[in-house]
Amino acid sequence: MTFRSRLMIALGVVAVAPLIVIAAGVRREVDRRLTAQDDRRASALATVAAADLSQRSAAIADRLASLAGALGDDNRFRLAVTQGDAAQRSYLLDLAGRDMRLTGLSMLQIQDSAGRIVSSGHFRNEYDRLEPDLPALLASVRAAALVRARTPDGPVLVLARVDSVRLGGRAFTLVGGQVVDSAFLARLAPGGDFSVALALPGGDSVRAGSVGPGAYSVLVSRLDVPYIGAAGSVARRVQGASLTLSRSTAALDALRTSVDTWFLAAIVVTASIALAVSAWLAARVSRPLRELAEQTSRVDLNRLDVDFSGDRDDEIGALSRLLGAMTRRLRASAARERDAERRAAVGDLARQVNHDVKNGLAPIRHVLRHLAQVQRDDPGQLAAVFGERRATLDASVDYLDTLARNYARLSPRMDVAPCDANAVARAVAGSAVSPRSAALVLDLADALPPVRADALVLRRILENLVTNACDALDGRGGTVTIKTARASTGGVEITVTDTGSGMTREQLRRAFDDFFTTKESGTGLGLSIVRRLVADLGGTLRVDTEPGAGTSVLVALPPNGTSSHAPGPSQPT
Amino acid sequence: MPESLDVAVTDAPDSIAAWLSARGGYRIWARAGDTVRLVTSESGSGPSLVVHRVRARDARDAIDAGVDVLLTSDPDAVSYAATRSDLASMPLAWDRTYVLLVPTRALGETAMDVSPRVDTLRAELATGAVRVEARAASALSPGDSGMCAGAGPSNAGSPVAVRRPPRIVFARGDDVSRAIAARFVALGAEPGMPLAALAPSLAARGDSLRAASVDPGDVERVLDAGQAAAAVLAVAGPPIRACRAEAATAARSPMDMVPLIQTRARLIARRSLTGRPLEALLRAATDSSRGGP
Numbered sequence: 044m045t046f047r048s049r050l051m052i053a054l055g056v057v058a059v060a061p062l063i064v065i066a067a068g069v070r071r072e073v074d075r076r077l078t079a080q081d082d083r084r085a086s087a088l089a090t091v092a093a094a095d096l097s098q099r100s101a102a103i104a105d106r107l108a109s110l111a112g113a114l115g116d117d118n119r120f121r122l123a124v125t126q127g128d129a130a131q132r133s134y135l136l137d138l139a140g141r142d143m144r145l146t147g148l149s150m151l152q153i154q155d156s157a158g159r160i161v162s163s164g165h166f167r168n169e170y171d172r173l174e175p176d177l178p179a180l181l182a183s184v185r186a187a188a189l190v191r192a193r194t195p196d197g198p199v200l201v202l203a204r205v206d207s208v209r210l211g212g213r214a215f216t217l218v219g220g221q222v223v224d225s226a227f228l229a230r231l232a233p234g235g236d237f238s239v240a241l242a243l244p245g246g247d248s249v250r251a252g253s254v255g256p257g258a259y260s261v262l263v264s265r266l267d268v269p270y271i272g273a274a275g276s277v278a279r280r281v282q283g284a285s286l287t288l289s290r291s292t293a294a295l296d297a298l299r300t301s302v303d304t305w306f307l308a309a310i311v312v313t314a315s316i317a318l319a320v321s322a323w324l325a326a327r328v329s330r331p332l333r334e335l336a337e338q339t340s341r342v343d344l345n346r347l348d349v350d351f352s353g354d355r356d357d358e359i360g361a362l363s364r365l366l367g368a369m370t371r372r373l374r375a376s377a378a379r380e381r382d383a384e385r386r387a388a389v390g391d392l393a394r395q396v397n398h399d400v401k402n403g404l405a406p407i408r409h410v411l412r413h414l415a416q417v418q419r420d421d422p423g424q425l426a427a428v429f430g431e432r433r434a435t436l437d438a439s440v441d442y443l444d445t446l447a448r449n450y451a452r453l454s455p456r457m458d459v460a461p462c463d464a465n466a467v468a469r470a471v472a473g474s475a476v477s478p479r480s481a482a483l484v485l486d487l488a489d490a491l492p493p494v495r496a497d498a499l500v501l502r503r504i505l506e507n508l509v510t511n512a513c514d515a516l517d518g519r520g521g522t523v524t525i526k527t528a529r530a531s532t533g534g535v536e537i538t539v540t541d542t543g544s545g546m547t548r549e550q551l552r553r554a555f556d557d558f559f560t561t562k563e564s565g566t567g568l569g570l571s572i573v574r575r576l577v578a579d580l581g582g583t584l585r586v587d588t589e590p591g592a593g594t595s596v597l598v599a600l601p602p603n604g605t606s607s608h609a610p611g612p613s614q615p616t
Numbered sequence: 617m618p619e620s621l622d623v624a625v626t627d628a629p630d631s632i633a634a635w636l637s638a639r640g641g642y643r644i645w646a647r648a649g650d651t652v653r654l655v656t657s658e659s660g661s662g663p664s665l666v667v668h669r670v671r672a673r674d675a676r677d678a679i680d681a682g683v684d685v686l687l688t689s690d691p692d693a694v695s696y697a698a699t700r701s702d703l704a705s706m707p708l709a710w711d712r713t714y715v716l717l718v719p720t721r722a723l724g725e726t727a728m729d730v731s732p733r734v735d736t737l738r739a740e741l742a743t744g745a746v747r748v749e750a751r752a753a754s755a756l757s758p759g760d761s762g763m764c765a766g767a768g769p770s771n772a773g774s775p776v777a778v779r780r781p782p783r784i785v786f787a788r789g790d791d792v793s794r795a796i797a798a799r800f801v802a803l804g805a806e807p808g809m810p811l812a813a814l815a816p817s818l819a820a821r822g823d824s825l826r827a828a829s830v831d832p833g834d835v836e837r838v839l840d841a842g843q844a845a846a847a848v849l850a851v852a853g854p855p856i857r858a859c860r861a862e863a864a865t866a867a868r869s870p871m872d873m874v875p876l877i878q879t880r881a882r883l884i885a886r887r888s889l890t891g892r893p894l895e896a897l898l899r900a901a902t903d904s905s906r907g908g909p
Contacts (some may be wrong), residue, residue: 195798195827
C-alpha cells in the first residue's frame with residue numbers, strides 16, 4: 044500500500060469515525076425517546092379502548108333492558124306468545140327486526156323459556172329454532188361476550204348480552220348485540236399508528252388499523268373477552284378471545300430511516316472532503332519523495348553527478364542531504380578505483396615493455412660479451428667474428444626499433460594512402476605464427492579495389508585479429524580464414540574467421556574493453572587497439588560469434604577517396 | 617269522470633302493462649323509464665292508464681299522495697289501506713308461484729318424502745316466512761309431492777353429482793324469494809326438520825347453507841353452472857303452469873322443481889273512482905282464471 048493510500052485512509056477514518064459515533068448516539072436517543080412516548084400513548088389508548096368496550100357493553104345492556112320493558116307492555120306480543128294468537132303471528136315474527144333497528148342493535152333474538160326463537164331480528168326466518176344454550180352461556184358470563192351469530196349470508200361476530208322478561212308466568216330472554224367487525228375495532232383505536240386485532244379460538248381473527256399482519260408491530264396491550272362459538276354439532280362453551288392493541292413501528296422506522304439517510308449523507312460528504320484534503324496533503328508530501336526517488340534511480344557508478352542539493356529543512360531535506368553525501372563518497376571511491384586501474388594498466392604495460400626490451404637487449408648483450416672474449420683471447424679473429432655476429436646485432440636492433448614503433452602506435456599517427464588489402468593479408472599470413480594443428484587459409488577476392496588506409500595500421504589490425512583467432516583454437520586444431528571481398532558500397536570487407544571456442548554474450552559485450560582478456564598471458568589490449576584503429580580508418584567492425592562454434596570478425600573499409608561516417612564496431616549478432 | 621287513471625305498482629310496470637294489454641284491451645302507447653302509458657284507442661285519445669313503479673316501502677306514501685290505484689302485495693300498505701274508509705281493497709288472483717329448483721336427484725339418492733310434512737312446510741312458509749299474502753302451493757295431483765320431475769338426460773352424472781357450493785340463490789330484489797331462501801338456511805341446521813323431506817341434498821348441507829342473491833336473469837344460469845345447490849324462483853301462474861315453464865327449459869340440465877307457495881297482490885283504489893279505465897282494470901283484476909301479473 045502506498046504512502047498516499049495510507050495517508051488518505053488515516054484521514055478518512057479520523058474524519059468519519061467520530062461522525063459515525065455521533066450518528067449512532069443520536070439515533071439511539073431518538074429511538075429511546077420516541078419509543079417511550081409511543082408506549083405512554085399506547086398505554087393510555089389501551090385504557091380508553093377497554094373503557095370504550097365496557098361502555099359499549101353497558102349500552103347494549105341498557106337497550107336490552109329498555110326492550111324488555113317495552114315487551115312487557117306490548118299486548119300484541121303478549122297475545123302472540125302466551126295465547127298463540129295466529130293473527131299476531133306475522134307481528135311476532137317481524138317484532139325483533141323492528142325493535143333491533145329502533146334500538147340500533149345489529150343482533151336481536153327473543154327466545155322462550157325452552158330456548159325456542161320466537162322472533163329474530165338479524166335472521167327473521169330463524170324462528171322456531173332451538174338455541175337454549177346461548178342465553179345460559181351469556182348469563183353465566185355476566186358481561187358482554189363475543190358470539191358467533193347466524194345470518195342467511197353466513198355467521199357474524201357479535202358483542203352480545205342477555206336480558207329477560209316475564210309474561211304470564213313465562214320467562215323470555217332477549218339476546219342482543221352489535222356486530223364486531225373491522226369498523227367496530229377501528230373505533231376502539233382511532234388514529235393511524237395503532238391496530239386492534241381480535242384473535243378468536245380456532246385461528247380466526249378480525250383486524251383493524253394500519254398495522255398489517257406482516258408489518259412490524261409491537262404488542263402494547265391485551266384484553267381477554269369471553270367468546271361463544273357458533274351453534275353446531277359441537278357443544279357450545281365459553282372460551283377466551285384476545286383483543287390485542289398493537290403499535291405500528293412504521294413511523295419510528297421511517298424516522299430511523301430518515302436519520303440514517305441524513306447521517307449517511309453527512310458521512311459521505313465528510314468522507315469526500317477528507318479524501319480531497321488527504322489527497323492534497325498526500326500530494327504535497329509524496330511529490331518531493333517521488334522526485335527524490337527519481338533522482339536516486341539515475342545514480343550508478345558511471346553517473347554519480349546527480350544533484351541532491353535542496354533547501355528543505357524537514358525529514359525529506361535530511362534524506363536528500365544524506366543521499367548527496369552518499370553520492371559524493373561514491374564519486375571519490377570510483378575515482379580512486381579508476382586511478383588504481385589506470386596505474387595497474389600502466390604497470391602491466393611497463394612490465395611488458397620491460398620484458399620486450401630485455402628480450403631485444405639479450406642477443407646484443409650476448410654478442411658483445413662474445414666479441415669481448417674474442418678480443419681478449421684472439422684479437423686477430425675479432426673482425427671475422429664481428430662479421431659473423433653482425434646479423435644478430437642488426438636483427439636485435441630492428442626488433443627493438445619495431446617494438447618502439449609498435450608501442451608508439453598506441454597513439455598512432457597514420458600515413459594514409461591507397462593500399463592493397465590483399466597484399467597486407469598475404470604479409471600477415473606469411474609472418475603469422477600459428478599452431479601446428481591449425482590451418483591458415485587465404486580467400487582473397489580478385490581485382491579488389493585499393494582502400495584508403497595506412498598499410499602498417501591495416502597490418503596491425505589483421506595481425507591482432509589473426510593472433511586472437513589462432514588463440515581461440517586453443518591448441519585443438521582448426522581453421523583460420525582470411526577473406527577479402529568487394530563491399531556493395533565500393534569499399535572492401537576483410538573477414539577473419541576461426542572455428543575456435545567462440546564467445547559468450549557477456550564476453551562479447553566486454554571484448555573491446557581495455558585490458559579485458561580471457562587468456563592467462565593476454566594483456567587485454569588487442570581488440571581494443573583494433574577497435575580504435577578501425578575507427579581511425581573510418582571503417583566499421585562487426586562480430587558474429589557463438590560459443591563452441593567460432594567467431595567471425597568483419598572489417599569494412601571505405602573505398603579509396605572516401606571515409607565512413609559510422610566508425611566503431613557494430614552490434615554483434 | 618276521469619278518462620285517465622294514475623296507477624302505482626310495486627312490481628315491474630312492464631309486467632303490469634303486459635297483463636293489462638292481455639286482459640283489459642289496453643296497449644302500450646309510450647314508455648319513459650319506470651312509467652308506461654297505456655291507451656285503448658289507436659289514436660291515443662280516450663281512456664288511458666299511466667302506470668309507474670313505487671318501492672314497496674313507499675306504497676303508503678303513494679296512497680297519501682292521492683294515487684288513483686295501487687297494485688301491491690306489501691302487507692303494510694294493505695293494512696294501512698284497510699284503515700282508510702276512502703279506499704277499497706280487492707284481492708287479485710293467486711298469480712305467482714315460488715318454486716325451489718334443485719338438481720335432479722342422482723341414482724341412489726333418497727327419494728323425496730311425500731308425507732304431509734311437505735305440505736306442512738309449504739303452509740309454514742306461506743304464513744311465517746314471507747311477509748306477503750301467500751298460501752301453500754297446491755299439489756299437482758292428489759298424492760304426489762307436488763314436484764315437477766326433472767326432464768332431460770339421464771340422472772347419472774348430472775350436476776347433483778358434482779360438489780356444489782352450499783348456496784341457495786335467489787333474484788336480487790325479490791324479498792319473497794329471499795325470505796324463503798333464508799328460511800331454508802335456518803331449517804338446514806335443524807336435524808329432522810321438513811327440509812330433509814323436501815330436498816335431501818339441501819338438508820345434507822346442514823349448517824353450512826347460505827342464501828345468496830344474484831342478478832335476476834342469472835338464477836337458472838348459476839344453478840345450471842353448478843355454482844349453487846338450489847335456487848328459489850318466482851314463476852307466473854299456478855304450479856302446473858310453472859311445471860310447464862320448467863319443462864320448456866329443463867333440457868339444459870335436469871332439475872327438479874318444487875312448488876312452494878303462491879302469492880297474490882291487492883288492488884287498492886279510491887272509492888270515488890268510476891269510468892271506463894277503472895272498469896277495464898277491475899275486469900282484468902277479477903279474471904283470475906287467466907292468471908295475473
